[in-house]
Amino acid sequence: MKKFILLSLIGMLGLSTMSFASRIIQVKGSDTIVNASQYIVEEYMVNHSNARIAVTGGGSGVGISSLINGTADIGMASRNIKEKEIQEAKKRGEKLNEVVIGFDGITVIVNKNNKLSNLSHETLGKIFRGEITNWKELGGEDGQIIVLSRDSSSGTHEFFKDHIVRDKNTMKTAEYGKGVLYMPSNEAIKQEVLSNKNAIGYIGMGYVDNKIKSLTVDNIAPTIKNVGNKRYPIAREIYWYVKETDNKTVNSLVKYALSPAGQEIVKSEGFVPVK
Structure with a gap:
């Protein structure tokens, strides 16, 4: 009898745990906007104390x-959804809505001791394809260029490849060079550039600080104005993708992200608000 009661309690606990887990809203994806999204969620929950929301990174693909x-x-996501992903959602009977929550300028960074201040997008393509390998080829000091990229699960990796490595898809089969080092996060790239005078990498503008040197691209800086009007060559949207749902928490959270308060958070995290 005691054994039966114990098993019953365990079963009830399991059901309770499943029920609790099912009420947690999961926000997953891009490491570029994970901090901004976490901040939005934290502020949202101030006035929605009953909401249970978890935010985790892993990359846009994840x-x-x-x-x-x-x-x-x-x-x-820090990239557009792919056609194959749209089709996979359709197979499952799901329609996904695209919500632009802000704009980002992918910022090219080097060590503060690097003499260069500007690179053209064509030159960047040659560097990241492995066609230019020494800083002296660009008027800098003699030293092998250490090229850093986000890993392949990253939307930033995909966007940079399409717009720089493949020169806005005029070089559709081009890939990153063999010597490129793939890093798991914006912060990892920033720390490597900070410690290595020959390194070059790219990060979301929300991660830029005065410890590193930001380059202009085609003599255009990744400022709020230049990113907002898409004048900066590597400007992009940052997204939340959601299913069509009647989940009140999800819909309310999306609405908050686009509200003046939510957009102020996007701005405070170093990105350009849509409103």
């Missing part, structure tokens, strides 16, 4: 795939 397979309610 966010969108998690949304499609049902392990996320919101997929954070």
Whole structure:
């Protein structure tokens, strides 16, 4: 009898745990906007204390795939959804809505001791394809260029490849060079550039600080104005992808992200608000 009661209690606890887990809204995806999204969620929950929301990174690909397979309610992304992802969602009977929550300028960074201050997008392409390998070829000091990129799960990796490595898809088969070092996060790239005078990498503008040197691209700086009007060559949207749902918390959270308060958070995290 005691054994039966114990098993019953364990079963009830399991059901209770499943029920609790099912009420947690999962926001997953882009590491570029994970901090901004976390801040938005924290501020949202100040006035929605009953909401349970978890925010985790992993990359844009992870966010969108998690949304499609049902392990996320919101997929954070720093790139557009791919056609194959749209089709996979359709196979599952899901329609995904694209929500632009802000704009980002992918910022090219070097060590503060690097003499260069500007590179053209064509030259950047040659560096990241491995066609230019020494800083002296660009008027800098003699030293092998250490090229840093985000890993392939990153939407920033994809966007930079399309717009710089493949020169806005005029070089559709071009890839990153063999010597490129792939890093797991914006912060990892920033720390490597900070410690290595020959390194070059790219990060979201929300991660830029005065410890590193930001380059202009085609003599255009990644400022709020230049990113907002898309004059900066590597400007892009940052997204939340959501399913069409009647979940009040998800819909309310998206609405908050686009509200003046939510957009102020986007701005405070170093990105350009849409409103």
